[in-house]
Amino acid sequence: MAKPKKDKVNIHYQKNPLYREIHVDGLFGGLTPKGKVSLNFYGERLAIPKCEEHTITKEGKLGPLTKVSEDSKDGIIREIEFGTYFDIEVIKDLKNFLETKIKEHETYFPSKK
Secondary structure (H helix, E strand, O other): OOOOOOOOOOOOOOOOOOOOOOOOOEEEEOOOOOEEEEEEEEEEEOOOOOOEEEEEEOOOEEEEEEEEOOOOOEEEEEEEEEEEEEEEHHHHHHHHHHHHHHHHHHHOHHHOO
């Protein structure tokens, strides 16, 4: 005798032991040669100098900055945190999910449009 078909299913979410949350300031991506969509997520920060020179006060404490090493980077760093690849159906699902969240946000936080 065949089992009756269920009209509901429970989906359980479980975090991988390596799960972590990452702050995202932006993303970039494009199409792969096989038609997937690549999205790379990054966080932004100011460049960290390689070396700084400070004066020492008469009291022996750290004084004002006088020089930053010439080989230090200048500007903003976009550190790529992780990259993802999606097929087009997942991208469509992601688009619908994001549109729903945008509408919810506009409902609950109308002044933050």
